[in-house]
Amino acid sequence: MATIQEVAKKAGVSAATVSRVLNNRTTVTEKTRNKVDQAIKELNYEPSVLGRNLRNSESRLLLVLIPSISNPFYTKIINGIEDRAIEQGYNILLCETDSNPKRETIYFNLLKNRLADGIILMDPTVNQESLLELASSHPIVQCSEFDENEIISYVSIDNELAAYHAVRHLIKLGQEKIAFINFNENFLYARERRRGYERALKEFGLEIESNWIYNTTQLGFENGQQAMRKLLNQNNRPTAVFAVSDVLAIGALKEIQSSGLKVPEDIAIIGFDKISFSNMTHPTLTTIAQPMYQMGVLSANMLIKKIKGDQVENMILDHELIIREST
Amino acid sequence: MATIQEVAKKAGVSAATVSRVLNNRTTVTEKTRNKVDQAIKELNYEPSVLGRNLRNSESRLLLVLIPSISNPFYTKIINGIEDRAIEQGYNILLCETDSNPKRETIYFNLLKNRLADGIILMDPTVNQESLLELASSHPIVQCSEFDENEIISYVSIDNELAAYHAVRHLIKLGQEKIAFINFNENFLYARERRRGYERALKEFGLEIESNWIYNTTQLGFENGQQAMRKLLNQNNRPTAVFAVSDVLAIGALKEIQSSGLKVPEDIAIIGFDKISFSNMTHPTLTTIAQPMYQMGVLSANMLIKKIKGDQVENMILDHELIIREST
DNA sequence: CACCTCCATGAAATCGATTACATTTATGTT
């Protein structure tokens, strides 16, 4: 890798002039500019982000923290973030945290160290304290998950209302025995959706049956299968299931079919997220759609604004009930 | 963010001594070390990766370049890479290239600029020339995809043989009209698997029917559906399908069922990759399993060795035929 | 032609850390 010094030497100018050419400063003669451009080409020179940042503290890199890349829910959000970021001259780096505080800290430090200009966080933070400290001095935006005391800017949906709509849909179809497959309640969305589930039941005068609520520890298909197996083994079986994620819903669907029951005739299912696979199952899955791509775009927008020092406002986007064959 | 100078001042020592404490040099008194540690804690100091790298050219960061995060094939590989990298004190950053040369260049430059110590590449490189140049001076390992003239180290499987096994499996079940849904042949694996498909047909005396070979432009479920629709609309319909990816196979499966046909009775299907979804379909999907996690682990191993200057050898891993309900 | 202004360019400081080398301090030996 050539350095700015070598380019300067080759072009017969000083490093300062090369830097001016690189940054399109106006005060460079056409002639000098050409000499420098020539030298840059010949040496195949690329400026070092390291040297540049050290001086300027700007890297034009954004970090996107997600708990797990295997969850298809995040892919569209990330597409939205990427499209917008690239449009604005930023690049993104994906960081999988596995919801592990140590990994999270490492990525937080990359921001502190100015290796990145900002973070979009989709993890329910494990270390609340260090997050708040970081957010007080660095640009951070939360997407989907957020801090309930609203210190950090966020883009999300109304999870409680969305869950309420999902369950109301089942109730209006005549369902009265509705189970709920939820995920780890460390996630804000899990807590909120549970509230929505309970609110709908109460509002329509249905009992909340704790045996019908099952929290999985992970978000794999197998976890949905396991949950459903537990529900099917009960004496008083539910006749409908609301799963907090399509992945869990699809696992549940598979389990129901394996046990010889029919969906939606014997048991109706509704999922959440509208992942692309939810349209490939047989029957296709009724679900709640989040505007994932848009959430990504808006998060990126918000973060870039913050980096530039502008004020931003939190956003709650609309969801949509997608009725398909499973209910 | 505190700097090393401020810590030094607070502790009443020089920056050099602080640096020695940070890097566990032996030549520091217990007493001084304590003073420094104390100062570090009080100021909440974290060393800047920027300053450090500029001097040392070491960041302990690895870049992983993938074409698209939405392809579940990559998730397990990435898990393998991550586990091994973390074990060795490295962190990884995921870069989605979208197979876009510009994006690729940006990430290549991060390596040139020493923001990262090495790259694991899973994209069929768009800009061959710049890749080879980069590889001549920086640690790069290719995983799954690789350069056929073997200049760059790689970890992969024998795609031709795997495809041959898949098709042979169908033939042995009595199938004679076998279609092939392939992906963009920019990908080496697509070219190799096609060769395997053709070799199997020839070997068992079956004609290669060009109407039965369909190349998709993307790797979504919809693309599998489209391809299958085309195949079903022909006068001389195939009775079996080999899809180069489970995602395409699942799309094809859905399309067959929508048209009222039965799998495997009317049309048998075999996929490739053994993604977790492939066990959730009805019927479950016969497929070829790649040792994805292990590929990740070995790639990470190989890259770290390269970074340390060790010699490495290319690796071809074994695949496995997973027979399930769809054949 | 003398003087002033303005523009292009260079010299040197700077960012935050590491490290070779120099210097000081402590320890041991006779």
Added chain:
DNA sequence: AACATAAATGTAATCGATTTCATGGAGGTG
């Protein structure tokens, strides 16, 4: 006590780029 030696610490150069300030030269004006 005097000296040799080893250990601890400080000084200053360094990495690669940017930027402030200084400088030299071109061009304009009276």
